[in-house]
Amino acid sequence: MVKMTFVEASREALREMMQADETVWCVGEDLGRGSVFGQYLGLQDEFGPDRVADTPISEAAIMGAAFGAAMVGTRPVVEMRFSDFALCATDELVNQIAKARFMFGGQSRAPMVIRKPIGLWRSSAAQHSQSLESWYVHIPGLVVVCPATPQDNYSMMKAAIRCDDPVVYLEHKNIWGMEGEVDTSLDIELGNAAVRRLGADVTLVSWSDTANLCVQAAEKLAGQGVDAEVIDLRSLWPWDKETVIASVRKTGRLVVAHESVAVGGFGAEVVATVVEQAGDALRGPVRRLGAPRSLVAYAPNLEDKMRVTEQMIVTAAKETMGK
Amino acid sequence: MTTADHNTRRARDLLAMMERIRAFEEQACLAAERDKLVLGAIHPSIGQEAVAAGVMCNFNRDDILLSTHRGHGHTLAKGADPLAMMRELLGREGGCCGGKGGSMHIADFGVGMLGANGVVGANITIAAGAAHGLKLQGSDRIVVDIFGDGAINRGPFLEGVNWASVFDLPILFVCEDNQYSATTKTSSVTGGPGAAARAEALGLRATTVDGNDAEAVADVTAEITARIRAGGGPEMLHAITYRRTGHTSFDPAGYRPEGESEHEAKTNDPITRQRAVLAGMGLSADELDAVHTAAQSEMVQVLADAAATPFPADDMALQDVQDIGSPAQGAY
Ligand SMILES: Cc1ncc(C[n+]2csc(CCOP(=O)(O)OP(=O)(O)O)c2C)c(N)n1
Numbered sequence: 019m020v021k022m023t024f025v026e027a028s029r030e031a032l033r034e035m036m037q038a039d040e041t042v043w044c045v046g047e048d049l050g051r052g053s054v055f056g057q058y059l060g061l062q063d064e065f066g067p068d069r070v071a072d073t074p075i076s077e078a079a080i081m082g083a084a085f086g087a088a089m090v091g092t093r094p095v096v097e098m099r100f101s102d103f104a105l106c107a108t109d110e111l112v113n114q115i116a117k118a119r120f121m122f123g124g125q126s127r128a129p130m131v132i133r134k135p136i137g138l139w140r141s142s143a144a145q146h147s148q149s150l151e152s153w154y155v156h157i158p159g160l161v162v163v164c165p166a167t168p169q170d171n172y173s174m175m176k177a178a179i180r181c182d183d184p185v186v187y188l189e190h191k192n193i194w195g196m197e198g199e200v201d202t203s204l205d206i207e208l209g210n211a212a213v214r215r216l217g218a219d220v221t222l223v224s225w226s227d228t229a230n231l232c233v234q235a236a237e238k239l240a241g242q243g244v245d246a247e248v249i250d251l252r253s254l255w256p257w258d259k260e261t262v263i264a265s266v267r268k269t270g271r272l273v274v275a276h277e278s279v280a281v282g283g284f285g286a287e288v289v290a291t292v293v294e295q296a297g298d299a300l301r302g303p304v305r306r307l308g309a310p311r312s313l314v315a316y317a318p319n320l321e322d323k324m325r326v327t328e329q330m331i332v333t334a335a336k337e338t339m340g341k
Numbered sequence: 342m343t344t345a346d347h348n349t350r351r352a353r354d355l356l357a358m359m360e361r362i363r364a365f366e367e368q369a370c371l372a373a374e375r376d377k378l379v380l381g382a383i384h385p386s387i388g389q390e391a392v393a394a395g396v397m398c399n400f401n402r403d404d405i406l407l408s409t410h411r412g413h414g415h416t417l418a419k420g421a422d423p424l425a426m427m428r429e430l431l432g433r434e435g436g437c438c439g440g441k442g443g444s445m446h447i448a449d450f451g452v453g454m455l456g457a458n459g460v461v462g463a464n465i466t467i468a469a470g471a472a473h474g475l476k477l478q479g480s481d482r483i484v485v486d487i488f489g490d491g492a493i494n495r496g497p498f499l500e501g502v503n504w505a506s507v508f509d510l511p512i513l514f515v516c517e518d519n520q521y522s523a524t525t526k527t528s529s530v531t532g533g534p535g536a537a538a539r540a541e542a543l544g545l546r547a548t549t550v551d552g553n554d555a556e557a558v559a560d561v562t563a564e565i566t567a568r569i570r571a572g573g574g575p576e577m578l579h580a581i582t583y584r585r586t587g588h589t590s591f592d593p594a595g596y597r598p599e600g601e602s603e604h605e606a607k608t609n610d611p612i613t614r615q616r617a618v619l620a621g622m623g624l625s626a627d628e629l630d631a632v633h634t635a636a637q638s639e640m641v642q643v644l645a646d647a648a649a650t651p652f653p654a655d656d657m658a659l660q661d662v663q664d665i666g667s668p669a670q671g672a673y
Contacts, residue, residue: 043477068477074507079466079500086470089455090405092477109497113460114467122448122456123439124661158662183663209665256666 019201025194027168029057030202031175032095036065039093042179043069045084046097046133054099055135055194081107081132085115088128093179101134101188102145115184116159128184131175136164137227137277138314139191141321147314149226149278154186155255155287161185162254163208164226168198170252173206181208190227211258213265217247220271220302220335223262223288225251228277228326235331246335254284262288263296270301271338275326280308305334349622353632354398355555356615359390360636362414363612365423368644369413369430369444370590378648379590380432383444384411388553388585391611392517393418395558396485396578399566405453405475405484407468410445411517412457415487420452423640427647440653441661453482462495464488465514469501472510472575483569484512491522493536499543505575506544513565514540514577517552519584524596540577552580553611556618583609 022030036042043065044058050072052059062070073080077098084094098104104111111132118126136149154162161183165171171189178185185208214229215236222232229250236246247265251257266272272292274285285306292304309324366385373379386393393414400406400419408415417423421437429436430444437449448456455471458464468486475482492498493516505512516536520527533539537547546568550561558580565576583605587594594602616629659668 041478071508074500074503076466076500076504078497079469079504082463082466082497082501083470083473083504086407086455086467086472087474087477088470089467090471090474090478090480092474109460109463110466114458114463118456119663120661121438121442121446122450123437123441125438125448125450126455158668161663161665181665183665 019199021197022168022172022200023194024168024171024189024196025056027172027200028175028189029059029061031172032179033061033064035176035179036061036069041091042093042095043071044095044097045071045073046080047073047075047099049097053097055191057097057133077103077106078110081110082114084130085110085128088130089118089126093129095131095179096133098132098134100146101136101150102148104132104134112157116157120159127182129182130184131178131187132184133187133189135191136188137190137192138321138325141316141318143316144313149188151188151226151254151278152282152284155284159184160255161208162188163252164188164190164254165252166190166193166226166229166250168196169200169204170206170212172200172202173204174208174252177206177208188226192227193230206252209253209256209258211261212250212252213247213261214250215246215248217245217269219245219269220247220273220338221262221265221269222246222248222273222275222331222335223251224248224275225254226277228275231326231328232275232331235328235335238328238332239335242336244335244339244341259291259295263292266292266296267299270299272300273305273307273331273334273338275307275331275334277326278308279311280306281311283308302338302340305338307331307334349619351398351559352556352615352619352622353624355394355559356612356619356629357632357636358394358398358418359555359612359615360633361423361639362390362393362417363387364636364640365417365426365643366413368640369427372431372644372648373590376648379430379444381443381445382589382591383430384589385586386411386414388605388610389517389519389582390414391555391558391615392515392552392580392582395555396487396515396562398559399562400483400485402452404482405455405468405471407455407464407471407484407486408457409461409464409488409492410457410459411489412447412487413444416447416449416454416457419449419454421449421454423643424646425449427643428650431647431650432652433647433650434653435650439657441657462488462492462497465492465497465501466504468512469505469510472505472512473508476508476510481570483566485515486512487515487517489522490516490518490520490527490531490536493539494531498539502540502543502545502575502577509574511569512575513562513569514545514575516577516579518579518581521584521588523588535579537577537579545575545577547577547579549579549581552582553609553614555611555615
C-alpha cells in the first residue's frame, strides 16, 4: 500500500504504463507543464516531448490526430483539459472514433484513453463545470468510466490504457487532492462496481465524487438507524447491473445520486433497469437525485443550488424507508 | 528499361487505372439507377480520375490513404479489390467493410486505406494523426489525405494542416478541387485565393496542378513524395479538376450553367487526354481500345458477382461495436 492523492494515482499509473509499453503516449495542450491539474507533471522530462506531446489549441485535431495515430498502432492518452472543451472535438469522438470499428467492418481499433476532467470545482461557472457522462454512455462504441478514489484512479487508468476500445475517462476536478491508500498490484476490470459500504436497508448507487458523498451520507444514516449499502459504479459503460440488482434484491430500496443534471441522466437508466429486472423486490419508493436542469453559476450560493448534498441523500434514503 | 519505355509504361498504367475507375463508377451508377441495387448515396468521381491515378501511383501499398465520400477512385488506385468495393456499395457480405459501411465508409486496411468519410473535412485531422503515429514509430511510410475544395472551409482543415506543419509530419494533403461543394460553386463561398495559399500560410509548400492531366499529376506528385520521404515535411497539392456528374448519382445538377459539364467532357476529359499522350508515344487506337475494353469487362463482371452475393448475416448488426460492453454479448 502506498499513500497517493487522486491526481498522483492516475499519473503514476500512466507513468508505469508508458514505461512498460513504448506505444503509449500522451497528447494535449500544456502537458509539458503538467497540464491544468498536474496530471502529467514530470512525464515530459522522463519520456521526452514526442511521447508527452504539447499541441496547439486544437481540440478537434488532438482528438482526430490521436485517432489516426491509434489506427496505425499507437495507444494515445488524450487530454481535453476540461470536459467542456471536449465538445469542440465531438465529431471526432462520436462520428469517427466511436463508429470506425463498426463502419469499417471490424478492420480498425481505437485503443485510446480520452481524459475529460468533469464536475463542479469552485466558481468555475457554466463552461468549466459540467458532467456529461450520460451523453457518452449513449454512444455505442465508447467505454465510459468515472473513478472516485485514488485506488480506482490508479487501477482504472491502467485498465483503460490496456483496453482496445476508446475509453472516455472522466476524473472529477474536485478530488485531485483526495488522499488514499493504493495497492499497486490491484487490477480492476472496467465494468465492475465497487461496494463501498455494505448495508441491509437501502442501496445507494452513485459514481464519481457523488459516490464519496454517499459514503459520508451512509455514515450519517448509520447514526440514525439506517444501514445503507453504497455502490460506486465506477464504470458507466459497461455498468455492473448484477451488483446493483443483487443489492436491491437484498435491501428492497434504491436511491440513485449523481452530480450531473437529473433529467436524461444515467440515474434514469439505473432506475429503469432496476424496475425492469427487480421491480418485484422494491419495498419503497425509488429516489433519484441530480442537478436541476439549469446551468452552473459562478456565485457560490447559486452554484450550490446545483449540488446534490449529503443531507439530500440522507433524506432520500429515509424516504425510501417511509421515515 | 529505357526512360522512354518507363514513361510509356507509366502512361499506360495511368490510362488503365483511369479506365478501371471510370468503368467501376459507371457500373456503380447503373447499379444505383438502373438496377436499384445500391442502397445509399454514391458520389461519382467521373471526370476526376487523373487525380486518383496520378497521385496514387506514387504511393506504396503500405503507405496510408484517407479519403472522402467521393473516394472510389482513390481506393481503387490504392489497390483495393473492386469486387469487395462493389459488394460494399450493394451492402453485401464480403464487402470490404462487410456491408456495414457502404460507399461513404469504404476502407481497406489491407492496402493502407483507412477510410472514406461521410463528414466533410473530418479525414484531415485523422490523416495528420496517422502520419504522427508513423513518425512516432520511426516508420518510413507516408500518408496521403485527399479532400475536396469544400472541405477547406471547415475548421479541421486549419487544425489538421497546422498540426502537420507543427509536428513536421510525412503527409501529402491533396485538395481535389472539382469546383463544386454539393450544389454550390465553391468559389462563391471561399474567402481569399483558396487551398494552396491557405496551406502556404501554415508553412507548407503548395503546388497547383491541372488535375485532368494525369501525367502532370503523376510528375508533381513524384517530386513531392520524394521530398516527403526524404523527411521534408508535409506538403499540399491543389489539383484542379471538374465534377462532371451531379453531387450524387441521382443529382441532375440543374444549378450548373447549361452546357458546362458537356463542354468539360468534350474538351477536358482526363482519359481522352491520356489516350492522346499514349498515341503520341506510338500506341495504336486498337491498343488503347483494348485497355478500355478490359476495364469495362472487368467491372461488368464485378457488378454481376457483387449482385449475386448475399446480404450479411443479421447478427452482424451487433458485431464489432466494442470489446467490453458489447451488444453482441447481450450488453444492451
Ligand atoms: C460536416 C459536413 N457538412 C456537410 C456535409 C454534406 N455534404 C456532403 S458532400 C458535400 C460537399 C463537399 O464538397 P467538397 O469538399 O468540395 O467535395 P466534393 O463533394 O466536391 O468531392 C457536402 C456539403 C457533410 N457530409 N459533412
